[in-house]
Amino acid sequence: MRDRILKIKLTIVALIIMLMLPKFTQSQESDFGNWLIYIGNLKLDQKWNIHNEIQYRNYNAIGDLEQLLLRTGIGYTFNESKNNILFGYGYILSDNYIGDSDEKVSVNEHRIFQQFVSKQNVGRVKLSHRYRFEQRFVENDFKLRFRYFLALNIPLGSVESSKYYLSAYNEIFLNNKSSIFDRNRLYGGLGYNLNKNIRLEVGYMNQFFESTHRDQLNVITFVTF
Numbered sequence: 001m002r003d004r005i006l007k008i009k010l011t012i013v014a015l016i017i018m019l020m021l022p023k024f025t026q027s028q029e030s031d032f033g034n035w036l037i038y039i040g041n042l043k044l045d046q047k048w049n050i051h052n053e054i055q056y057r058n059y060n061a062i063g064d065l066e067q068l069l070l071r072t073g074i075g076y077t078f079n080e081s082k083n084n085i086l087f088g089y090g091y092i093l094s095d096n097y098i099g100d101s102d103e104k105v106s107v108n109e110h111r112i113f114q115q116f117v118s119k120q121n122v123g124r125v126k127l128s129h130r131y132r133f134e135q136r137f138v139e140n141d142f143k144l145r146f147r148y149f150l151a152l153n154i155p156l157g158s159v160e161s162s163k164y165y166l167s168a169y170n171e172i173f174l175n176n177k178s179s180i181f182d183r184n185r186l187y188g189g190l191g192y193n194l195n196k197n198i199r200l201e202v203g204y205m206n207q208f209f210e211s212t213h214r215d216q217l218n219v220i221t222f223v224t225f
Contacts, residue, residue, distance in 0.1 A: 033066065033216040034058045035205075040223045049075045051086055057216075059097075068093045073113070084117045110137040126153040130171075144176040153191075165191045167201055184208045189218065197224050 035057045042050040055069040073088020090111040095104045115132040130149035136142070151169035155162035167189045173182035189203020201220040206213055 033060065033214060034062065035216055035218045037218060037220040038223070039220065040225070042225060047077050049077065049084070051075055051088060065095045067095070071111075073115075082119050086115050086117070088113050088115070107139060109139075111135070124154060124159055127151070128153075145182060146174045146176075148172050163193050165193070167191050167203060179210055181210060183210075187218065189220075198222065 035055060037056075038054045040052040042052065044050065051071070051073045053069070053071040055067070055071075056065075057067040057069070058064050059066045069090060069092045071088060071090040073086045075084050075086035077084045090109075090113065092109040092111060094107040094109065096107060097104055111134055113132055113134040115130055117131075118129045120127050128149075128151040130147075130151075132147040132149070134145045134147070136145060149169060149171040151167070154166045156164040156166065167187075169185070169187045171185045173184070174180055175182050185205055185207050187203055187205040189201050191199055191201040193199045199222045201218075201222070203218050203220075205216040205218050207216065
């Protein structure tokens, strides 16, 4: 078991290094953001799981930090593995630019969240619904936010043996006060099942805010062990 976990960790580290190296040659002036994401799921038994997640978000290429997000939680699966309830905690460090200047200010956020995930199949298409309620402690401010996430996964080839798949999702964020609409994320990507425990995904995401929008390149590693 230890050897297996070690191999998975080494694979993740090697992948991140390979993905980061080409980015150093890219222009730092681009408006096209880059997110490196690791999402892990440790199964304690058939019902209980531990979620762990790291997101390293950049305004441009590697080296211009926008946000570092660390998230974990404990979940319970039921209804023949179709539904999962999870209670979690997240720490978020944001480096925000001040106006149009090159200066930044760091913002710390501690976040408690509860979520419910429901999965279903419609023919070849795998659908996933996620409802998440967040209690956000942003410096000296307290905020509440609701998120609804709808994702689909389509295998390329036979459902049983296909290595490649198409992925897409839309997620809307709603606040409890002031501007109720927070943002909307629209994503499309191509994934590869490396083995039964690890899959890799690369995709494009557009974030729509109240008056602006932003493009992102997402590189994601999913690990189940």
